[in-house]
Every structure is written in structure tokens, then in C-alpha cells.
Amino acid sequence: MGKREEANQLADKIFQLFADKPYVDEMVVTIFDTFVRDKEGDSQPFLRLANSCQDHTTEIIQKLRRLGLDVEHVQLQAFYxxxxxxxxxxxxxxxxxxxxxxxxxxxxxxxxxxxxxxxxxxxxxxxxxxxxxxxxxxxxxxxxxxxxxxxxxxxxxxxxRPDNKPDSGGEFFRSRGIGLDDCSCFVCGTKGHPMLHNIAAFVQCKEAGERVVTMIGQGAVLDYREYEPDRVQVKVGACDAHYANLEELDRLVSSGTISTNVVKMARDFSLTPSK
Ligand SMILES: [Zn+2]
Ligand SMILES: [Zn+2]
Ligand SMILES: [Zn+2]
Structure with missing residues (x-):
């Protein structure tokens, strides 16, 4: 069998090895007549892997080694x-x-x-x-x-923004911290005269914001502006007497999510534990 024919058969074997891999369509096998010899004059064919994407390099080398030839790896770099x-x-x-x-x-x-x-x-x-x-x-x-x-x-x-929900359940709720706004208390329902403490938080989108307002209920309002459809906020208020509850809510949502349970814990929070 001639060298060229042997090389072609090897190329076929290589494609068979990767037949079930999605990246096989990006592969080419090039046959070089390069003759490399050592000081004894011995020479043997070898495989040279040249790739730019390095995601599958280990897998590719492992497969190529099954062919029983030396494998040399060259990392290509693409310049755009x-x-x-x-x-x-x-x-x-x-x-x-x-x-x-x-x-x-x-x-x-x-x-x-x-x-x-x-x-x-x-x-x-x-x-x-x-x-x-x-x-x-x-x-x-x-x-x-x-x-x-x-x-x-x-x-x-x-x-x-897509209407995504956290994998852990609940809704996204990224607090911007505690400020003041015209709102009502999420614990007792007191209305501001005119200002109450308040948390403003970014939610995923308008629909998610509406769900969060429903989840919190008393004291929560949606802040949606037509010209800023991807900066939707929900605001939650608290009176002076329930400032600690608001602080607790802010602490509980520090991971960026809110849930029914978190709202309940913040509402039930008390500085002097009841006996
Ligand atoms: Zn890849
Ligand atoms: Zn873009
Ligand atoms: Zn209150």
C-alpha cells in the first residue's frame, strides 16, 4: 500500500473517530509529506492537531492517541x-x-x-x-x-428584558437601599405625610413587577415609566414604627430575590422577640 493511500485511510479513520461530535463539520485533515528524522535516521509519521477553539482539545487528543501515533498539539490563534x-x-x-x-x-x-x-x-x-x-x-x-x-x-x-425568574424561586428584586418616598407602610398601612421610609428595587420587567406588588400586597407600588421600560422598580414603604421591618426586608433581599416567605418574615420581624 502506497504512503498516500495509507494516509487517506488514516484520514478516514480520524473522521470516523469524531463522527458523532458536533465539531466534526469544522474539522479538516491535511496530509503533509513532511519527513522528520532523529539522529539515528529513524522517521515515523505523526499527527499534528492545530485548533483555535480549545474547548475540546483534551477530548480530541485522547481520541487521536487511539490511532497509536505521536500527537503534537499546536494552538492556532484567530485574529479578527x-x-x-x-x-x-x-x-x-x-x-x-x-x-x-x-x-x-x-x-x-x-x-x-x-x-x-x-x-x-x-x-x-x-x-x-x-x-x-x-x-x-x-x-x-x-x-x-x-x-x-x-x-x-x-x-x-x-x-x-426577558421575564425571567430566579432558579431558587420567587422573583428578582434588586434593592437600591432605603430612602424616602410618598408611600404607605407595608406592615400597618399608614400613609405617608408626605414621606415614609422606602425601599426601591429593580425588578425584571413590568409583568414581574406586577407579580411582586401582588406578592407584597399592602405598602407596595409599581414604578413603571413608558420611556424606561427596562428600568422597572417596585417601592415598599414603612412608617417610623416599622423602620426595623423595612431594614429586615432589605437584609433578606440582599441576594437579589424576594419571595412570599421573605415578605412574611420581614412583616413579622420584631426587635423585642415576643414570648
Ligand atoms: Zn469548540
Ligand atoms: Zn446589544
Ligand atoms: Zn407601620
Missing amino acids: PKQTIIAVSVNELNKFGCPHCGYRSGAMPVSGGGSGVWQCGECGKTCCVLAEGVVKSTIGFNGEYPELQSHPRRGTPAHG
Whole structure:
């Protein structure tokens, strides 16, 4: 059997070894005539694994060793061109969200001359936003002035924060600490005149916020603003007499979640334990 034929059979064996692996489609086997000899003049074929993704390296080497040949491993590095800034119209940004991921909320740290720098609140990437009728940014990005292009996600509506719940149960509830607001006490129902102590907490979305308000009941209100649909808060109040209960609630939600049980524990909390 000729060397070339032997090598081809080996290549077939290699593909068989990885036939059930999802990454087999990314694999290629290249046959080199490289002749490597040692000081005795001995030479033998060997396998050289060259890969950029290192997720499966150990598994791949283990499988290749079954072929009884030496395996050499070379780590490839991929270099991608620098991110070029995408410029979209403000109308398309509103409809389709971030050009990279489709998220609808973000911040505009710099704007002027019908152009803006927009940073996505989800993936964190930056794009350029142009006012209607503006076709080239007046703001430079690394010395480049991006020109208007069609939104890469045109046709896919922008998305907000998903209505996720914690794996541990309950709802997400990220307290911003205790402040003052016009509200009522979650323990006794006292109304503020005009201000009471209060916790403001971010919840996952409007629907989750409505569930949290129902869960807490007395003293909880939803703070939803149409122009900030992904910064939804629930506010919980407490009178002076029940400030300790509010502090206890704040302590119990420090992991970022709230549950019916947590609300009950905070309501029942007492500085002087009842006998
Ligand atoms: Zn991989
Ligand atoms: Zn994004
Ligand atoms: Zn009270």
C-alpha cells in the first residue's frame, strides 16, 4: 500500500473517530509529506492537531492517541479585524434595537450634530445613531465617520428584558437601599405625610413587577415609566414604627430575590422577640 493511500485511510479513520461530535463539520485533515528524522535516521509519521477553539482539545487528543501515533498539539490563534462601527437611523434603532443583539434599551453618552454614540444595555457594544435625514456621522469613531446603513436586524422587533425568574424561586428584586418616598407602610398601612421610609428595587420587567406588588400586597407600588421600560422598580414603604421591618426586608433581599416567605418574615420581624 502506497504512503498516500495509507494516509487517506488514516484520514478516514480520524473522521470516523469524531463522527458523532458536533465539531466534526469544522474539522479538516491535511496530509503533509513532511519527513522528520532523529539522529539515528529513524522517521515515523505523526499527527499534528492545530485548533483555535480549545474547548475540546483534551477530548480530541485522547481520541487521536487511539490511532497509536505521536500527537503534537499546536494552538492556532484567530485574529479578527477591529470592530467597525455600525451607523443606523434613530427610527430603526427604536424599531429593531441594538444592531448587535436587538436589545431596546441603552445609553447615549455623547450626541451632537444629528449623530450619537449609543451603548447597548445588554451586550454593551457601541453603535452610531443618526437622526432622520443624516447620512454620515459627525462624531468620529477611531478617526472614522460611519455612514448610514440599513439595520442588520431589520424585520426582527427589538426585545426588552426577558421575564425571567430566579432558579431558587420567587422573583428578582434588586434593592437600591432605603430612602424616602410618598408611600404607605407595608406592615400597618399608614400613609405617608408626605414621606415614609422606602425601599426601591429593580425588578425584571413590568409583568414581574406586577407579580411582586401582588406578592407584597399592602405598602407596595409599581414604578413603571413608558420611556424606561427596562428600568422597572417596585417601592415598599414603612412608617417610623416599622423602620426595623423595612431594614429586615432589605437584609433578606440582599441576594437579589424576594419571595412570599421573605415578605412574611420581614412583616413579622420584631426587635423585642415576643414570648
Ligand atoms: Zn469548540
Ligand atoms: Zn446589544
Ligand atoms: Zn407601620
